[in-house]
Amino acid sequence: MARSRYFELFDSAHPKLPAGRYELIGNQELSGEDKVGATAELRSQLTVRSCRYRLPPDQVLSVWPAANEEGAFDSRLPQIVLRRRTLPWERRPEDPADEQTPWLALVVIAEGEGSISGEVPAAECITPGKTLAEPSDSPTGFYLAVTKQTIEKVFPTKEDLRALTHVRKVDLADTELALGDDDGHLAVVMANRLPQFDRVAKKPVRYMACLINLEQQIRLLPDSPKPVKKFKIAVDKTILGAHNRAIERIAFEAPDSQVADMVRLEMAVPFKLPTPKLDFEPMGEGVAGGVPKLYRFPVLTYWSFTCTESGNFESLMQKLDVGAIGAPPPPSPEPPTRPAPKLDDRKRVDLEHRDRDGEGGRAWFRGPLAPAPVKRKSGLVHVSEKLRRPGPEGREDLSYAAAFEIGRLLTLAQPSVVARLMRWRREEFGAESARRKAELAIEPARKAELLSGVPEPGKGPGPAIGRVLGAALMERAAESPQTVLGPTRPLVDPGRPLELGDRPLPQILAERLDLRVEEVQALMKSPGLEGGIQ
Amino acid sequence: MSDANLTFAEIRDADLKAIDDVALRSAAAAADSEVRVVPQELRTWLAGLRLLQGLPFEYLVPDTDLLPPESIRFFHLDRNWTDALEQGALSVGTVSGADREQLAAVHPAIREETDAEERQQRAPGGEPGFGPAGEVTGFLLRSRAVSAYPGLHVRAYGSEVGDEEMLPEDDPRRLRLLRLERLAPAVLLALFDGVPAIVHVEEPQAGLQFGVRLDAGGGDAESLAAWVPPRDPDTASDLGGEDVAVYFREEAPGVLDLQRTAAAIEERIGSSDGLNGAELALQMIRYPFRQVFGDA
Numbered sequence: 090m091a092r093s094r095y096f097e098l099f100d101s102a103h104p105k106l107p108a109g110r111y112e113l114i115g116n117q118e119l120s121g122e123d124k125v126g127a128t129a130e131l132r133s134q135l136t137v138r139s140c141r142y143r144l145p146p147d148q149v150l151s152v153w154p155a156a157n158e159e160g161a162f163d164s165r166l167p168q169i170v171l172r173r174r175t176l177p178w179e180r181r182p183e184d185p186a187d188e189q190t191p192w193l194a195l196v197v198i199a200e201g202e203g204s205i206s207g208e209v210p211a212a213e214c215i216t217p218g219k220t221l222a223e224p225s226d227s228p229t230g231f232y233l234a235v236t237k238q239t240i241e242k243v244f245p246t247k248e249d250l251r252a253l254t255h256v257r258k259v260d261l262a263d264t265e266l267a268l269g270d271d272d273g274h275l276a277v278v279m280a281n282r283l284p285q286f287d288r289v290a291k292k293p294v295r296y297m298a299c300l301i302n303l304e305q306q307i308r309l310l311p312d313s314p315k316p317v318k319k320f321k322i323a324v325d326k327t328i329l330g331a332h333n334r335a336i337e338r339i340a341f342e343a344p345d346s347q348v349a350d351m352v353r354l355e356m357a358v359p360f361k362l363p364t365p366k367l368d369f370e371p372m373g374e375g376v377a378g379g380v381p382k383l384y385r386f387p388v389l390t391y392w393s394f395t396c397t398e399s400g401n402f403e404s405l406m407q408k409l410d411v412g413a414i415g416a417p418p419p420p421s422p423e424p425p426t427r428p429a430p431k432l433d434d435r436k437r438v439d440l441e442h443r444d445r446d447g448e449g450g451r452a453w454f455r456g457p458l459a460p461a462p463v464k465r466k467s468g469l470v471h472v473s474e475k476l477r478r479p480g481p482e483g484r485e486d487l488s489y490a491a492a493f494e495i496g497r498l499l500t501l502a503q504p505s506v507v508a509r510l511m512r513w514r515r516e517e518f519g520a521e522s523a524r525r526k527a528e529l530a531i532e533p534a535r536k537a538e539l540l541s542g543v544p545e546p547g548k549g550p551g552p553a554i555g556r557v558l559g560a561a562l563m564e565r566a567a568e569s570p571q572t573v574l575g576p577t578r579p580l581v582d583p584g585r586p587l588e589l590g591d592r593p594l595p596q597i598l599a600e601r602l603d604l605r606v607e608e609v610q611a612l613m614k615s616p617g618l619e620g621g622i623q
Numbered sequence: 624m625s626d627a628n629l630t631f632a633e634i635r636d637a638d639l640k641a642i643d644d645v646a647l648r649s650a651a652a653a654a655d656s657e658v659r660v661v662p663q664e665l666r667t668w669l670a671g672l673r674l675l676q677g678l679p680f681e682y683l684v685p686d687t688d689l690l691p692p693e694s695i696r697f698f699h700l701d702r703n704w705t706d707a708l709e710q711g712a713l714s715v716g717t718v719s720g721a722d723r724e725q726l727a728a729v730h731p732a733i734r735e736e737t738d739a740e741e742r743q744q745r746a747p748g749g750e751p752g753f754g755p756a757g758e759v760t761g762f763l764l765r766s767r768a769v770s771a772y773p774g775l776h777v778r779a780y781g782s783e784v785g786d787e788e789m790l791p792e793d794d795p796r797r798l799r800l801l802r803l804e805r806l807a808p809a810v811l812l813a814l815f816d817g818v819p820a821i822v823h824v825e826e827p828q829a830g831l832q833f834g835v836r837l838d839a840g841g842g843d844a845e846s847l848a849a850w851v852p853p854r855d856p857d858t859a860s861d862l863g864g865e866d867v868a869v870y871f872r873e874e875a876p877g878v879l880d881l882q883r884t885a886a887a888i889e890e891r892i893g894s895s896d897g898l899n900g901a902e903l904a905l906q907m908i909r910y911p912f913r914q915v916f917g918d919a
Contacts, residue, residue: 096831098900098901098902098904098905099901100899100900100901100902101899101900153832158773160770160771160772160773161767161771161772163837163877164834164835164836164837164849164909165832165833165834165909166832166833166834166879166907168832168833242872242874242875242878243875243878245881246881246882248881248882249881249882251899251900252881252882252885252898252899252900252903253881253900253903254900255899255900255901255903255904256901257831257904277904279833279904279907281878281879281881282875282877282878282879283834283835283837283849283877283878283879284877285876285877311872313882314872314873314875314880315872315873316870316871316872316873316880316882316883316884317870317871317872317873317880318848318868318870318871319846319847319848319871320846320847320848320871320875320876320877320878321845321846321876322845322846322847322876397770397771398767398770398771401836401837401912402768402771402772402826402912403912403914405693405766405767405768405771406766406768406824406912406914407914408693409693409694409695409764409766409914410691410693410694410695411694411695411697411916412694412695412696412697413696413697413698414689414696414697414698414763415689415696416696417688418688418691418694419691419694429688430685430686430688430689438685438686438689440685440686454685455685455701455704456682456683456684456685456704457675457678457682457683457700457701457704457705457708458683458684458696458698458699458700458701458761458763459698459699459700459701459704460698460699461699462699462758462818463699463701463702463703463704465702465703465706466703466706467731467734469710469726469727469730470707470710471710471714471717471723471726472714473707473711476707488701488704489703489704489707490707491682492682492704492705492707492708492711493707493708493710493711493714494711495678495679495682495708495711496672496707496708496709496710496711496712497711497712497714497715498711499672499677499678499712500668500672500711500712500715501715503668505664506664506665506668506712506715507715507716509662509664509665509668510665510713510715510716511716513661513662513665513716514716514717514718514722514725
């Protein structure tokens with residue numbers, strides 16, 4: 090890579106003191122003769138705090154895959170990057186002398202393999218029977234409830250924990266890696282499971298990644314499972330069933346149906362898993378028989394994502410069919426469901442066409458994507474009809490006409506653009522006439538100031554030269570429109586001659602205006618009126 | 624009506640004042656050398672159309688055979704086609720013959736301004752391109768890789784560069800992206816400002832990732848196996864040679880057996896003091912894959 094990026098990897102970063110309560114004892118030993126100045130022993134309480142039930146949001150630098158993301162994640166391990174490098178080693182999962190084993194694990198469970206609780210008091214976040222010593226960081230928390238079978242199958246082993254956690258030191262200047270961290274030291278917790286797409290049912294699988302606290306419960310982790318070199322692509326449904334049975338058992342034992350429904354609802358959160366109702370033996374005989382126990386682990390943070398595809402990027406990209414637009418599709422093993430489109434040498438497609446009169450036919454069409462460079466022409470048309478071109482086989486090529494029409498339609502579909510276009514047109518006219526008025530109205534001195542764009546000798550034209558020329562042209566046009574703009578049309582055209590017939594004019598007028606003939610004759614005595622009418 | 628009380632002279636004065644204001648404003652606008660014919664909003668709209676924004680997909684690909692599944696198709700943008708598109712849009716604003724005459728008079732200016740605006744539409748790194756747009760090319764990619772890997776990186780170069788190189792945005796050899804957009808979940812459209820010699824399509828970079836190479840396990844269609852290429856624990860460079868098999872937990876699809884895998888890696892790289900978190904992480908780092916298309 091051209092951009093040099095560096096990072097260093099460290100196995101672990103241990104805090105000087107793990108989280109917990111300490112007593113600080115201070116005393117002095119004086120060696121002098123008289124022991125003057127001896128002080129009393131100091132006893133002081135000291136608490137080293139660290140999170141236990143909840144991860145402060147600012148501690149999470151990034152997660153992968155991103156929360157709620159969908160994609161092909163099947164060859165990558167989910168991970169969480171934490172800002173404080175010592176975080177995974179700030180508590181001792183069980184043995185206080187064991188410094189190396191982190192107390193955090195990132196477990197990835199598929200939909201239905203476990204469930205996240207609602208918010209409960211912190212003491213309930215761990216399997217009943219276990220307690221975590223004070224102090225706790227939060228009065229409430231969430232827990233992950235899983236069966237022993239889920240733990241056996243998907244949880245890391247105690248030895249795995251160390252391999253899954255490391256510290257990374259990154260270059261702070263590399264924004265993509267450091268993401269604004271303050272010291273460039275980050276703790277990374279990886280999961281031990283590759284999230285799989287359901288390749289058999291071809292269905293996406295939703296996963297949840299949970300950062301869990303293993304304090305006091307590290308013994309529950311699987312013990313040296315059997316390694317294999319390959320795994321079946323089928324999604325394992327057995328753990329799913331066990332979990333459902335466990336939830337149903339609890340629901341079954343609930344005092345009434347409302348509580349039972351609540352259990353089903355709560356336990357299925359946030360997966361919204363439709364839990365099937367199962368039949369159980371009535372209470373009394375074989376109550377515990379075959380019903381798995383649910384273990385609880387405090388969850389510091391969790392997020393979900395969906396594995397929607399399989400296949401890695403590399404193989405997908407390398408199998409791509411590469412070509413220029415118009416290249417024939419690769420041969421397919423399946424028989425074609427429809428005839429292949431007919432293309433001409435310019436990769437125009439022969440398409441069905443219905444003209445404005447509703448008459449059917451065929452025409453050539455190519456979109457804006459051409460297989461070879463096309464020479465750009467100039468010119469402006471106002472209607473799409475002018476862009477119809479003759480094509481091969483006596484059919485029209487409607488490519489550009491269709492482009493014109495869709496451009497028009499797309500614009501008409503945007504009222505704001507239409508309004509802007511109309512305003513623009515109006516303003517062009519309005520601005521022009523305002524300018525003309527202004528030129529006539531302003532005083533000569535102001536005019537000179539405004540016309541600062543007139544070129545001075547030895548200098549080029551000023552910025553207003555265009556306007557100056559426009560104004561000058563306008564002035565000339567106003568002075569002698571005949572020479573500048575050409576002959577003008579007379580304001581009024583002579584009307585056609587009236588056909589009055591043989592009758593005298595006063596009589597016609599009197600009839601039409603519903604007046605007496607004498608009155609009309611009297612009115613017509615006004616000088617010039619008769620001549621005007623005639 | 625208070626106007627009725629104004630003398631004729633007062634009305635005339637008010638009128639003259641309004642005219643003066645207009646004159647001053649138009650003079651100020653004229654003094655600004657950036658004066659353009661087309662208002663900004665319209666320029667943005669026209670340039671967007673030129674870059675095929677909002678164009679129904681059937682217009683781009685009139686037949687599905689032109690863009691079969693799992694294919695990439697390179698193209699030259701037909702500027703006559705986009706000019707026709709633009710003229711269709713402009714025709715909305717012309718109502719009368721006089722409007723058309725006026726439009727025809729300013730059309731060369733409109734065209735020039737829209738050419739320049741095309742390069743402003745997508746201004747990566749805050750460095751818009753200048754001058755009229757020239758040849759525009761691009762590709763349509765239809766692949767599951769588009770839907771499965773959101774945020775692909777696409778880079779085009781005007782001259783041959785090494786497969787491993789990544790030149791900065793402002794390098795003259797690198798072509799500007801005019802548009803990069805997913806038209807459908809699995810269809811990606813890219814438009815370049817120029818004719819590329821090389822196009823790189825790279826897996827999205829989301830920090831550092833860890834993983835394996837997963838593949839069908841030796842002719843067995845029903846199971847998967849995985850490998851990692853071994854790396855030198857001190858220099859992090861690839862050791863080459865045979866990949867190391869990754870072990871899984873029995874009866875648990877996708878769950879790694881890290882102890883066994885670590886042992887296999889140790890054996891391969893010739894270490895014997897146990898693989899710690901950092902060493903295992905180093906072996907499992909996966910760099911984003913880059914597909915190189917040449918002679919496009």
